[in-house]
Amino acid sequence: MSADAPALATTPGLDAPTWPAEFAERYRAAGYWRGETFGGMLRERAAAHPDRTALIDPAPGRRTWTYRELDERADRLAAGFAARGIAKGDRVVVQLPNTGAFIEVVFALFRIGALPVFALPAHRETEIGYFCSFAEATAYVIPDTHGGFDHRALATKVKAATPSLRHVFVAGDPGEHTALSDVPCDPAGTPDGPEPHELAFLQLSGGTTGVPKLIPRTHDDYLYSVWGSNEICGVDAGTRFLVVLPAAHNFPMSSPGWLGVLYAGGTAVLCPGPDPATAFPLIERERITMTGLVPPLALVWTEAAAETRCDLSSLDVVLVGGAKYSQEAARRLAPALDCRLQQVFGMAEGLVNYTRLDDDPETVVTTQGRPISPDDEIRIVDDAGHEVEEGGFGHLLTRGPYTIRGYWRAPEHNATAFTEDGFYRTGDIVRRTATGHLVVEGRAKDQINRGGEKIAPEEVENIILAHPAVHDVCVVAVPDAYLGERTLAYVILRTGAEPLKSVALKRFVRARGIAAYKVPDLVEFVDAFPQTGIGKVSKKGLRSAAATTEQH
Ligand code: OOB
Numbered sequence: 001m002s003a004d005a006p007a008l009a010t011t012p013g014l015d016a017p018t019w020p021a022e023f024a025e026r027y028r029a030a031g032y033w034r035g036e037t038f039g040g041m042l043r044e045r046a047a048a049h050p051d052r053t054a055l056i057d058p059a060p061g062r063r064t065w066t067y068r069e070l071d072e073r074a075d076r077l078a079a080g081f082a083a084r085g086i087a088k089g090d091r092v093v094v095q096l097p098n099t100g101a102f103i104e105v106v107f108a109l110f111r112i113g114a115l116p117v118f119a120l121p122a123h124r125e126t127e128i129g130y131f132c133s134f135a136e137a138t139a140y141v142i143p144d145t146h147g148g149f150d151h152r153a154l155a156t157k158v159k160a161a162t163p164s165l166r167h168v169f170v171a172g173d174p175g176e177h178t179a180l181s182d183v184p185c186d187p188a189g190t191p192d193g194p195e196p197h198e199l200a201f202l203q204l205s206g207g208t209t210g211v212p213k214l215i216p217r218t219h220d221d222y223l224y225s226v227w228g229s230n231e232i233c234g235v236d237a238g239t240r241f242l243v244v245l246p247a248a249h250n251f252p253m254s255s256p257g258w259l260g261v262l263y264a265g266g267t268a269v270l271c272p273g274p275d276p277a278t279a280f281p282l283i284e285r286e287r288i289t290m291t292g293l294v295p296p297l298a299l300v301w302t303e304a305a306a307e308t309r310c311d312l313s314s315l316d317v318v319l320v321g322g323a324k325y326s327q328e329a330a331r332r333l334a335p336a337l338d339c340r341l342q343q344v345f346g347m348a349e350g351l352v353n354y355t356r357l358d359d360d361p362e363t364v365v366t367t368q369g370r371p372i373s374p375d376d377e378i379r380i381v382d383d384a385g386h387e388v389e390e391g392g393f394g395h396l397l398t399r400g401p402y403t404i405r406g407y408w409r410a411p412e413h414n415a416t417a418f419t420e421d422g423f424y425r426t427g428d429i430v431r432r433t434a435t436g437h438l439v440v441e442g443r444a445k446d447q448i449n450r451g452g453e454k455i456a457p458e459e460v461e462n463i464i465l466a467h468p469a470v471h472d473v474c475v476v477a478v479p480d481a482y483l484g485e486r487t488l489a490y491v492i493l494r495t496g497a498e499p500l501k502s503v504a505l506k507r508f509v510r511a512r513g514i515a516a517y518k519v520p521d522l523v524e525f526v527d528a529f530p531q532t533g534i535g536k537v538s539k540k541g542l543r544s545a546a547a548t549t550e551q552h
Contacts, residue, residue: 014199016216017406017414020422024197027401030375033220034227035196039074039111041223041263046071049265052237056269057100058282065100067265070107077108079190080183081139084167088113088194091135091202093128095119097146098247098270101171101180103258105141109201110219113194114138116201117214118248121146122453125513126463129158130211134409135202136164141180144172152177154513196220202408203250203348206454208427208445210462214408215348222254223263225352225402228372229256230264232354233290233317233342239266240314242282242291244274245452250348251322252292276304284310292319292344294452296483299329305336315339317357321346321368322452323484324440330365343368345440349424350403351376353438367437368430376400379423380432393441396430397423446539448475451483453517457539460520463512464489467505469497474529474537475520478546488546489520490529500525 019027027033045054050068057063065073086092092109094116096102109116117135119128132140140158142151152175155168168177194200196219205213229235233256241261245252247270253259258268269286271279274297282288293301298320305312315337320330321344334341345368346352353369371378380394381387388394397419405422406414418424427445430438448455457475464473472492477485493500502523509519530541 014216016404016408016410017418017422018218019405023401023422027220027224027375030401032224032228032373032375032401033196034223035220036223037110037194037196037219038200038223038259039078039107039193042067042071042074042107042110045262045265049237052265053267054262055100055103056267056286058269058286059272063100065103070103073104073184074107074111075187075190076184077104077180078111079187080185081108081114082112082190083185084183086112086114086139086167088191089199090114090139091117091137092139092141093117093119093131093135093137094141094248095121095123095128095151096141096143096171096248097121098243098272099143099171100270101143102247102270103268105169105171105180106201111193112191113198115199118201118203118253120204120246120248120515122246122515122517124515125154125157126459127212127515128154129161129513131204131214132158132162132165134211135214137162138164139167139169140165141169142171144170144175194219196223205348205407206447206449207456207459208447209413209456210458212456212459213410213413215404216406216408217402217404221350221402221404225350225372226254226256226259226263228402229254229352229354230260232256232356232372233260233319234357235260235264235266235290237265238289239264240269240287240289241266242269242271242279242286242288244271244279244291244293244297245322251294251319251344251346251452255292255319255321255344255346255352255354256290257292276301276308280304280308280310280312283312283315287314289314289316290318291315292321294322295320295325295329296323296451298325298333299482302329302332302336312337312339317342319344319354323449324368327365334361341365345369345438347426349426351398351400351424351426352402355437359437363433363435363437366439367433368440370436370438371398371400373401376403377423378432378438380430385419391431391433393429393431395444396426396428396438398426399423448477448485448487450477450485450487450517455487455518457487460487460489460509460514460518463509463514464491464505464520466512467500467508469493469500470505471495471497472529474539474542476539476543476546478522478543486521487518488522488524490524490526490542490546492526492528 055065
C-alpha cells in the first residue's frame with residue numbers, strides 16, 4: 001500500500017468505505033466539495049430566481065414548475081414523507097418515468113436525507129424485489145401504469161415479500177396503495193436534512209455479478225460532478241435540457257443532465273419517450289438547446305434529422321455516451337443535427353470524461369474525452385497491474401473526488417473491485433492519447449453493453465438455469481450494427497429433456513419478471529461449451545464463436 005493511502009474504514013452510517021480524511025480535506029481545500037446539499041441548492045436557487053421555469057413536463061397537458069414551486073412542493077412532500085415515518089438514512093426505491101413527479105419525489109427525499117435507490121422504469125419483480133430487500137427499503141414509489149405495465153400489482157407482491165417495506169406511494173391512481181398526491185403536508189417542523197458529506201442516494205451499478213451493486217454517492221462528491229460537468233458543457237441559465245434517457249440514470253441526471261440544469265438555473269424538459277417522433281416536436285416547441293443520447297439513439301436521430309419537418313435549430317450541444325460511439329456515426333451527428341457533439345464516457349461509480357467544446361473536431365469524433373477534474377487520477381495497467389507505456393492499452397483504474405471508494409454493504413466485492421489504495425477497477429480497456437483523452441478500446445469485465453443498457457450475464461444465466469429442461473447456460477455478447485452488442489444465450493439441455501424452442505425460453509425468462517432488455521436476443525442450443533485449459537467454460541471461446549455465427 002502506498003504512503004498516501006491509509007487503510008479505508010467503513011464509516012458508520014455510510015455502510016461503505018469512504019474517502020480517507022486527508023483526501024476529503026484536499027478535495028475541500030481545492031474547492032471541489034463546496035459544502036452544499038441538493039436540498040440546500042434548490043432552496044438557494046428558488047430564493048435567487050423564484051420565477052424562472054425549472055421544469056416542464058409536456059405530457060399530458062404541459063405542466064411547468066418555477067423554481068419557487070418546485071422548492072415549495074418538495075418541502076411539502078418531504079414533510080408528508082417525514083410524517084409517515086420516513087427518516088434520514090432510510091432507503092426509498094424510486095421507479096418513476098420521466099415526469100415532474102420524479103423530480104419532486106427525489107428532491108423531497110434529498111431534503112429529509114432519505115436515500116433514493118434509483119430503479120429504472122424497465123425493472124421488474126426480480127430487480128425490484130432485490131433492491132427492496134437488499135436495501136431494506138422502507139418505501140417504494142411508482143407510477144400507476146407505465147408503458148402498459150401495472151406497477152401497483154408488482155408493488156403488492158414485493159411489499160408482501162419485503163418486511164421492511166411499509167409504504168408504496170403511487171403517482172396517479174393508487175389502487176390499494178397510497179396516492180402520492182395525498183402525502184404533502186405543512187412543512188413546519190420537518191426535521192433537519194443531511195450534511196454535505198453524507199449520502200444523498202444509491203445509484204445502481206451496471207453489474208458484472210448475479211446481483212447489481214448499490215453505489216453510495218454523497219452530496220459533496222456528486223454535486224462536484226454536476227457543476228464540473230456544467231463548466232465543461234457550457235450549461236447556464238439559458239440552457240434548456242431535454243431529458244430523453246431515463247431520468248434515474250446517472251448520465252441524464254448529472255452529465256450534465258437535469259441536475260446540472262437546475263444547478264445553473266436553466267430549464268429541464270422531461271421527454272416522455274426517446275423516439276424522434278416524440279422528441280423532435282418538443283425540441284421545436286420548447287426551444288431545446290442540449291440533450292444526452294446513447295449511441296443507438298444518436299444513430300436514429302441522425303437518420304431522422306434528414307427527414308423531419310421540425311425546426312431543430314435551437315439544438316446547440318448533443319452529448320453521446322454510455323457505450324462506444326463509432327467514429328463513422330460520430331462524424332455524421334453534428335452536420336445532420338446542425339449542433340456540436342460532446343462524447344461522454346462515464347460510470348455511475350464516478351469518473352466522467354468529456355470531449356471539450358473547443359477540442360479539434362477529430363478529437364471529438366475519435367476519443368471519449370478526458371476527465372472532469374484535475375484530481376481524477378488515471379492509471380492504465382496491464383494484467384499484472386503494471387502501468388503500460390504511454391499510449392498503450394490497458395485496464396483503466398481511477399480514483400478521485402467523485403469516484404466512490406466502495407459499494408454499499410459489499411465488503412467482499414469491494415476487496416476485488418478496488419485496489420488497496422482506493423482505485424476503482426472500471427473493467428474498461430482504454431488507451432490515453434498525448435492530449436490526455438481516453439479512447440475506450442474494449443472491456444475486461446463480464447458485462448454486456450446493449451446500446452448503453454448494462455447486463456450482467458450471470459444474472460440472466462441464473463434465471464435461465466431455473467428452467468427444468470436446462471442443464472447449463474452461458475450468456476455472451478454478439479456484435480450488432482445498431483446496438484453495438486446483443487445478447488446470445490448458449491444453452492445445453494438436460495439429457496432426455498423435451499426439445500425447447502428459443503421463443504419458449506425467452507417467454508420463460510420474461511415471465512420470471514426481469515427487465516425486457518435483459519431477455520436474451522438470441523438463443524442457441526449446443527451440446528457442450530468450449531473449455532479453457534483448466535476445464536472452465538471459455539466465455540472467450542463462446543464470444544468468438546458467436547461473432548462468426550450466422551445471426552438469427
Ligand atoms: C454510464 O454509466 P454506467 O454506470 O451505466 O456504465 C458505465 C460503463 C463504463 O464502465 C463503460 O464500460 C461503459 O459504461 N461506457 C462506455 C462509454 N460510456 C460508458 N463505453 C464506451 N464509450 C463510452 N462513451 O454509462 C454513464 C454514466 C455517466 C455518463 C455517461 C455514461
